[in-house]
Amino acid sequence: MKNKSLVSITDFSKDEYLKILETAKEFEKKTYQDLLKGRVISTLFFEPSTRTRLSFESAINRLGGKIIGFNDSYSSSVAKGETLYDTIRVVSNYCELIVIRHPMEGSARYASEITNLPVLNAGDGANQHPSQTLLDLYSIQKTQGDLNNLNVFMVGDLKYGRTVHSLLMALSEFHASFYFISPDELRMPEEYKSHLRNKKLTFHESRELDKSIRDADIIYMTRVQKERFSDPIEYERTKNAYVLKNEMIEGTKPNMKILHPLPRINEIDVGVDQNPKAYYFQQTENGVYVRQAIISLILDL
């Protein structure tokens, strides 16, 4: 993994996922380590981000590294009309690794072609957000003990949700069975279903959460956004079917956990937060260890 960019979850192999998870476990045991002492990492956030940026910055700080960067392209050279190409060329002279979030899809891949430094994609529009996927995998492994042969329910916006697409790709390496629950307009795209067929993995599709939820090991919730619907009446009619409430998860397996990439708006009822099966806040804590692991492996610390 040394000096390798992480742009798309499929850039890394199954063995590399496992190596990252194993390393993250070490950071969970001892998170403050001066491995990056005196070294500089850039965090270039061309669109504002709170959780992802703070998680990366916490990871870098816990490793003792220094951060340079920005969190809003309006305050940076971009506002003056500088191209991404020029920004990356310049910043490459200032640091050892570039963490980038950019609203344009493919921007992180492009950045990785411009510079010799490793590039870590922290989200390129609706395309990829691989560190989120790795922290999802870590959370699943940690709560289930094993990544293999799990029943994974993905609920909500499966059409545009980049996190579910990347997680599907990653979990397809671990013989998962999938259950896709979404409104008709937001179904899992064909290319991902055909990927599962090629891998001979099973999946079920349905419009509503029903009794099959009792088989779930993981429920991965996503937000159903109003603006995704061409018909607002259809949205009003279906939105409540995708709000998770305590009574819906009665009778589920004891090991079952609910994950969500956050931010949550209303798709998980706050009553669920106290349920021991809710795991979305611990999930964010895991994100810091996973990002420490990714950075330390790429920089070969």
Place this chain on the structure above:
Amino acid sequence: MKDKILEVSAIKDGTVIDHIPANSLFKVISILRLEKNEGMITFGTNLESQKLGKKAIIKLSGIFFKDKDINRIALIAPEAKLNIIKDYKVIEKRVVELPDEITGIAKCVNPMCITNHEKIATKFQVTDKKDITLRCIYCEKITDSEHIEII
């Protein structure tokens, strides 16, 4: 009886590109950068063709193509056939074949793709050669045959 052999035999050594859809002729010229070529070149267009309706033909004297260069036109002239001429005779017939990767010819269909916002040569993996399907290596979105737009 003026058949194709007669037309082809009009050049001594070179290449004849036949079965180009008539409306793609100028794109083919541009993709092959023929406007910068100093050899003797003859173009014919809106010729009758049973297969294509109207076809175009290009005769290039003293010009030969590498596979990798000629295959760049496969996207817009998939039926194109090449006759390689030596000493007035067709010594080889070739068809074009879509390469595995295409650089700088088609536009990515995704309006949010970085290639539509910065000066970058587009790059695609060809994921289906029959029903032409391109996958952008940047934004990873699919551009299918219906949406292919030549730059």
